Amino acid sequence: MRSALDRLRHAxxxxxxxxILVIPAGAILFDVPLHDFGVVGIVSATxxxxxxxxxxxxxxxxxxxxxxxTLKSRIVRVLHALAFEAGLLVVxxxxxxxxxxxxxxxxxxxxxxxxxxxxxxxxxxxxxYDTLFPLPEWAQEQAESx
Numbered sequence: 001m002r003s004a005l006d007r008l009r010h011a012x013x014x015x016x017x018x019x020i021l022v023i024p025a026g027a028i029l030f031d032v033p034l035h036d037f038g039v040v041g042i043v044s045a046t047x048x049x050x051x052x053x054x055x056x057x058x059x060x061x062x063x064x065x066x067x068x069x070t071l072k073s074r075i076v077r078v079l080h081a082l083a084f085e086a087g088l089l090v091v092x093x094x095x096x097x098x099x100x101x102x103x104x105x106x107x108x109x110x111x112x113x114x115x116x117x118x119x120x121x122x123x124x125x126x127x128x129y130d131t132l133f134p135l136p137e138w139a140q141e142q143a144e145s146x
Contacts, residue, residue, distance in 0.1 A: 001060055001070060006133065011052045014125055015045040022117060030110055032100065040099055044092055044114075051091070055084055071138050072130075081122040085115040 002010070019041050027037040059080055060070045072080065089111055097107035130138075 001064065002056075002135065007053060007056060010056070010129055010133075011049045013129075014052065014122075015049050017125070018118065018121060019045055021121070022114065026114070029113070036100060040096055043095060043099070044088075047091055047095075048088055051088055052084070055087065059083075069137070070135065072126075077123055077126060080126075081119045084122065085119055088118075089115060 023038050023041045024034065026032065026041065027034040030037065032040075063072070063076065064070050093104065093107050093111055096102070096111055097104045100107070100110075102110070
């Protein structure tokens, strides 16, 4: 399992890189002032970081209990990303509607578009992160499976 510092590095790097990508793109795509989309992005990233820390610990504990390892297959990575975004959607929807002064439906559409980006981004980010910062037991597990 990953250490607390490793999980913090993961969560912060995930959100910082995402904000660099999503704030300017979101402001342009949704015709929202950069400042307003920046506030939505930063509040969303803060909530997502907190959710990320807790979610990943619980996911890894469940995965280890069910499979005996935290090594994720491609399908598990997809399920991991989808479940993360579904939980985050429930929390963010009311905030986005309120802050941008839009209907819940418009907030839902905006949030679904963001979630679609984040699902792909989470998959790619986590694949790269796990490649750059592998756990020692994964090398042994992969060697045993080949």
